[in-house]
Amino acid sequence: MTMSLDPVAVGARASWGVVPDAVVGPVPTESVRECLEHTAARAGKEATPLGPAADPVVPAGPARRTAGTLGSTAFREEYGVRYAYAAGGMHGGIGPPGLVVRLARAGILSFLGTGGLTRTQIAAALRTLGDRLGPAAPFGVNLTHRPFDPTAEDDVVDAALHAGVRFLEASAYVRITPALVRYRLRGARVLADGRAHAPRKLLAKVTRPDGARLFLGPAPARLVTRLRTEGAITAGEAAAAPLLPMADDLCATGDAGGYTDMGVLPALLPSVIRLRDRFARAFPAAGRVRVGGGGGIGTPEAAAAAFVLGADFVLTGSVNLCTVESGISARAKDLLQGLDVHDTTYAPHGDLFELGGRARVVKKGVLFPARADRLYDLWRLHPSWEAVAPAVRRDVEERYFRDTFDAVYARLRAAAPGAPEPDAKRRMALVFRWYCDGALRLAVAGEAGREVDFQIPCGPALGACNQWLRTTGLGAWQDRHADEVARAMLEGAAPAVGPSAR
Incomplete structure (x- = not known):
């Protein structure tokens, strides 16, 4: 009778050291005895003596980050x-x-x-x-x-x-x-x-x-x-x-x-x-x-x-x-150390004023962001300083500039001899940028009585840093x-x- 063998089953059994008799046929008893004696002799010569179990080999992990x-x-x-x-x-x-x-x-x-x-x-x-x-x-x-x-x-x-x-x-x-x-x-x-x-x-x-x-x-x-x-x-x-x-x-x-x-x-x-x-x-x-x-x-x-x-x-x-x-200045640092993550906002960036550039600045304890935004809106909505309502002009000159628009512009012109005379809208931009730049200088110098005009470039990272460093x-x-x-x-x-x- 012919026996059919399942190759998958044969492979599975062979993988465990079990080979079907149908594959190899009957094995003589004498041959088995000789094989066992030979295997035992080799085992006696080559086996590792019994002793304490060795620690398992563990692959080295990545070095600790520093x-x-x-x-x-x-x-x-x-x-x-x-x-x-x-x-x-x-x-x-x-x-x-x-x-x-x-x-x-x-x-x-x-x-x-x-x-x-x-x-x-x-x-x-x-x-x-x-x-x-x-x-x-x-x-x-x-x-x-x-x-x-x-x-x-x-x-x-x-x-x-x-x-x-x-x-x-x-x-x-x-x-x-x-x-x-x-x-x-x-x-x-x-x-x-x-x-x-x-x-x-x-x-x-x-x-x-x-x-x-x-x-x-x-x-x-x-x-x-x-x-x-x-x-x-x-x-x-x-x-x-x-x-x-x-x-x-x-x-x-x-x-x-x-x-x-x-x-x-x-x-x-x-x-x-x-x-x-x-x-x-x-x-x-x-x-x-x-x-x-x-x-x-x-x-x-x-x-x-x-x-x-x-x-x-x-x-x-x-x-x-x-x-x-x-x-x-120390005055500005005193303010900065008390900031939280929500104590900054956006304001016009002086160098990119006409392009609408924005800067992150401190808002807690100062008025600079609101004042700079107001100046940007005045520049955007009016063709000249003279077109701004007289009451608004007086308020800006007295509280922001602490000088007249014309006096500020005259100083800017004197500092740039030979430069072509700009148009009226550009003159507004130059004076308003002067206020933004001056607000930063006030913060650096720490001028007493001008704290509300301090421009302090700062992001929310400092608020988070303050919280962390207080724990240290x-x-x-x-x-x-x-x-x-x-x-x-x-x-x-x-x-x-x-x-x-x-």
Whole structure:
């Protein structure tokens, strides 16, 4: 009789060491005895003696996260810092040399705030930093886009190049300017292997994906040609331009203190990372631009979230405002240490007043946001100052300007000799911007009796930071130092960041 075998059943039994008799046939008894004796002899020779059971081998897990291992290793190496963390430049002298020195000595990248400073003041600050830190320290300068005053950008770039500053932070840019390109390409060259090298690093803060696109690609060819024709860059620097992205690092900046597009970091950061990856595939010779996260980084949990989202580094601003090293006045710091997360709002941004730019500022205890909004509405709705109702003009002059409109405008004209006479609407914008800029200077100086006019650029991150630091005994600003806040934030973030995050 023929027996049919189920191959699946045979395979299953064979896998357990059971082979059907129908497959192998009968086995002679003598052969079985010899096989067993042979197996027993081998077992006696080769078996491991009985003893204590060995501990099971457990695969090693990922190393525990620490503050110094968060984020990008390349970021730490290229900037010569201990942490993947940067302190952004702050406008109007709020981020002074003392703050930069404190952070740089702690191995933390920081940027000198230059917005609102004169060329002489910037040069003096850079001399101070050079004397106190030396050229190799991890610090740079901030360059804020000034669409209505392009000479201010040239002043910053000239001072930075003269002082040998290696790092630049670009803020609020809506287009690439000649000043940016000139800094980026200074000393750039094409290497023997065909790649390009730029000795000066550029970190760009972007608030929208279209802003990120500006810095992920090379410098606009028309600007490179123009600068080469003017003799502002060399032939070698121009040849390197098509092989370099405009920035080495991008910081996707959510809703933050100062100029903001009111973005949400968990939406913005992944979008910029994906955009970077697309550019990297299309432009492989330029290398990989790092992407960090900023805006709302005021607690260990917020920093951890940014790293989990894929940030190569984090960047802070508002939390550094309320520290001993900050350049803002003690009166302003007293106000800042009491803020909660809901104590800031939006107001017109002086540098982008006519474009409708907005800035995050303190609202608790001050009237600046409401007053600046009123001025913007007056400018938007009236063709000239004379067209504004007389009662409104008197109120603004007496309470806001504490001077007449005509007297303020006369001083502005005297400060810009040779400039063409603007039209009536532009004159309004110039005077209203003067009020916004002056409100920041009042906060920096801490002028008594003018507290209601203080403009303090600040985001909700500081309110969250205040809550966190009160639990650590650092509720008072006199006890806060920028480097210690940074370390505490990263040390608190490290345990919350999983092994697969950056």
